[in-house]
Amino acid sequence: MIFILLTTVFVVMRVLPGDPVQMHFEKMASPETMLQMRIQLGLDKPIWAQYFDYVVGLFRGDLGKSMQDYSSVGQQIFSAFPATLELAICSMIIAVSVGVFLGVESSKSYNKPKDHVIRVFGIVTYAIPVFFLGMILQMIFGVWLHWLPTGGRIGPGLTPPGLNIPLSASSGFAAYFIAPSLAGLVLASIYLVAAKVKHKKFGRRVLAISLVFFAVGWAFFAGLGLYFMSSNRVHLSTGLFTVDSLLAGNLFSFGVSLKYLLLPSLTLGLVLCGIFIRLTRSNMFETMRLDFVTAAKARGLRDRTVTYRYAFRNAFLPVLTMMGLQFALLLGGAVLTEYTFSWPGLGRYLVDRINFRDYTAIQGAVVVFGLFVSIVSLAVDLLYAYLDPRIRL
Amino acid sequence: MKETKTKKSMLAKIIPGFGSLAKRRGLAGKLVIFGALLTGFIIVMTLLSPWLVPYNPSSINVGKPLTAPNSQFPLGTDLLGRDMLSRVIAGGGVMLQVAIVSVAVCLAIGVPLGLFSSHTGGVVDKFFSLIMDSIYAFPGIILAIAFAIVLGRGVVNMALAIAVVYVPSYFRVIRSQVLSIKELPYVEAANSIGAKRRTILRRYILPNVLPSITVVATVNFADAILTAAGLTFIGLGIPPNLPDWGYDLTKGSQLLPSGNWWVIAFPGLMIILLALGFTLMGEGLSELLNPRLEQGVEK
Numbered sequence: 001m002i003f004i005l006l007t008t009v010f011v012v013m014r015v016l017p018g019d020p021v022q023m024h025f026e027k028m029a030s031p032e033t034m035l036q037m038r039i040q041l042g043l044d045k046p047i048w049a050q051y052f053d054y055v056v057g058l059f060r061g062d063l064g065k066s067m068q069d070y071s072s073v074g075q076q077i078f079s080a081f082p083a084t085l086e087l088a089i090c091s092m093i094i095a096v097s098v099g100v101f102l103g104v105e106s107s108k109s110y111n112k113p114k115d116h117v118i119r120v121f122g123i124v125t126y127a128i129p130v131f132f133l134g135m136i137l138q139m140i141f142g143v144w145l146h147w148l149p150t151g152g153r154i155g156p157g158l159t160p161p162g163l164n165i166p167l168s169a170s171s172g173f174a175a176y177f178i179a180p181s182l183a184g185l186v187l188a189s190i191y192l193v194a195a196k197v198k199h200k201k202f203g204r205r206v207l208a209i210s211l212v213f214f215a216v217g218w219a220f221f222a223g224l225g226l227y228f229m230s231s232n233r234v235h236l237s238t239g240l241f242t243v244d245s246l247l248a249g250n251l252f253s254f255g256v257s258l259k260y261l262l263l264p265s266l267t268l269g270l271v272l273c274g275i276f277i278r279l280t281r282s283n284m285f286e287t288m289r290l291d292f293v294t295a296a297k298a299r300g301l302r303d304r305t306v307t308y309r310y311a312f313r314n315a316f317l318p319v320l321t322m323m324g325l326q327f328a329l330l331l332g333g334a335v336l337t338e339y340t341f342s343w344p345g346l347g348r349y350l351v352d353r354i355n356f357r358d359y360t361a362i363q364g365a366v367v368v369f370g371l372f373v374s375i376v377s378l379a380v381d382l383l384y385a386y387l388d389p390r391i392r393l
Numbered sequence: 394m395k396e397t398k399t400k401k402s403m404l405a406k407i408i409p410g411f412g413s414l415a416k417r418r419g420l421a422g423k424l425v426i427f428g429a430l431l432t433g434f435i436i437v438m439t440l441l442s443p444w445l446v447p448y449n450p451s452s453i454n455v456g457k458p459l460t461a462p463n464s465q466f467p468l469g470t471d472l473l474g475r476d477m478l479s480r481v482i483a484g485g486g487v488m489l490q491v492a493i494v495s496v497a498v499c500l501a502i503g504v505p506l507g508l509f510s511s512h513t514g515g516v517v518d519k520f521f522s523l524i525m526d527s528i529y530a531f532p533g534i535i536l537a538i539a540f541a542i543v544l545g546r547g548v549v550n551m552a553l554a555i556a557v558v559y560v561p562s563y564f565r566v567i568r569s570q571v572l573s574i575k576e577l578p579y580v581e582a583a584n585s586i587g588a589k590r591r592t593i594l595r596r597y598i599l600p601n602v603l604p605s606i607t608v609v610a611t612v613n614f615a616d617a618i619l620t621a622a623g624l625t626f627i628g629l630g631i632p633p634n635l636p637d638w639g640y641d642l643t644k645g646s647q648l649l650p651s652g653n654w655w656v657i658a659f660p661g662l663m664i665i666l667l668a669l670g671f672t673l674m675g676e677g678l679s680e681l682l683n684p685r686l687e688q689g690v691e692k
Contacts, residue, residue, distance in 0.1 A: 123676055127615060127668035129622045132661040135646055139654055332532030336623050340646070350535060351627055354542050362539065366531075373530055 073364040077346060081368065084345035087264055087334055088327075094269025095330075096323060099276020104307055106277060107284035119281070122274035130333045134267040134340035141263060264341040268333050272326060279322050283315035290314075317388055324380030328373050421680040428673030432614075435667050439485035446479035450636040459648070462655050469655035471641065472648060481659045484638040485667065487548065487631050492617040494552035495559070496610055502556070503563030504606060508594045510564070511571040522568065529561035537620050541629045548631060555620045559613050566609050570602045604682050611675035615668040622664050638663050 099122075106118040141147045287293065288311050296306045335347030342348070346365055353361035438445065454474040462469040468477035510521040528536065540554035574580065575598065583593050624630060625639030626646075638660035645657035 123672050124665070124669060127665050127672045129619050129661070129664055131623065131626050132642060132657070132664065135649055135657050135661070139649060143650060328530055328532045332534040335532070335534055335538070336626065339627060351538065354538060366535070369532060369535060373532070377530070
């Protein structure tokens, strides 16, 4: 699937007009210089050969060199990706919690004024351009109230948080640390969800794997720290500023990065919550009419217990599926949000690079976005199979 | 009231049984009508804008630059002293054009392709489904940005870039329905009397998928408007010789730190209203056509 997308982008970018070499020199170079650069970039070969080279590189984990400034695309994407990930996770949390809460409330008062108000709210959030909401929030909280910053990721003068450990060839090694840690993080969160719904066996297995990932990541981390103790100080971290600050035990830095994170993720979260409201509302409404809910009510359980511990657990599965599906939308919205809030993530990188016809950078970003989407949908599918025994049959 | 009725009967023509459904389902029917009124209002306003605007929306220094809303300029003026009210009234044209063209393109490509592919089945269907699914799964705006850049500026190009993103949603909806419809006895009967494929697709299958296409198209309108606004915001919009909400919003975002809220608030509000109109229609229509929740309401 990713390959089809990649191929499409590859062909379209090259067939349609626009030349990275010309953009690089701003049309001022002699034809000889341009030809030389073309050869250097491999643009003189036929398209199929370029494609072949690129795919071979891809399998080795090499995303190629930027056609704009010759720097490694993989490295650039790598440094931009955590920002997007942080934003995406936070907004998804906001979207789901707001959406589920309002959806449950809405379903409780089905077809009453409260329900209508919530529904209209959901529809309105869907119709708001994400950057407009971002601007309004910037206006209110940033310009008028001066509560929150309007852009960027960390305050001026503050270094990005994290453990400052010495490391010379940072990016290559960082990969060994970040990848296992991230995988561990994801698995750990899957574990938490699994534990919540009492799938003990599955949960334990996932926990074990995630611990292994964490251990591998941290072992590398510690090893590197000892090894490079005497050389230059280079920054190394997961790239998730909030997580980093906590890891470093720096509460002040945590607060600051949270402050910067709040508005963008609130923007994105609110825009996405409409669909969760709708979904939760209809599912909860159907679940609340089932017999076991009536039985729970008859036993005199508290309203909240019945709603969240009995009914919602059954209505949650479609919400989970939707989370996977919404992830693509979320990433799309993230591009605009990042642009609005000058958030230095992958979306911003992509937009910047597109203007220069930087083929390799765009392809790289598309590949990473595609990978991200597929990993999330795979994770959701797996989770779904474990949560819903009917699928496994 | 009269307009409401004509809207209803128009919709009733498109979707059989719509009128009765609207009567039975209170809120959904109201949503559709309200949405239709809202979009109708904005379209009429845009069409009549040459006669409605108090000032020429493009002429600069009508008032003092960045005047806050007052009695002379109800919505204030922008950085070049242009009257915001006039710009808001006239600014919908570009977006509506983009949306209409892109929906038309989507219909022209998505519907025949969906019908053809799903009716043919086999490798052809697999091939198209795979392509459509991969586009569908990918963040839409990113694809639209990429296409908008390679296609260049202009209303039609922007519409095309947006259409690329939304063709898959038509394709998927049509495909899922055709797969079950083509097994129905009456289609089989048509097959057995030797009806041509064109005839089967057009006369027997298309009318059955038309309601869902209507829903998708309405939602598509809203999405196209939002995507167009997003593209303009990133700087891929139409060259700024026409008043355009998206453009005003983008320009206004630079003035935001100085607290000139009126420059962004009103164009943004108009975009929301327009998108909201279509979303409400889509929401209402899909609820009318989806009987899943109906039971619950009648209880």
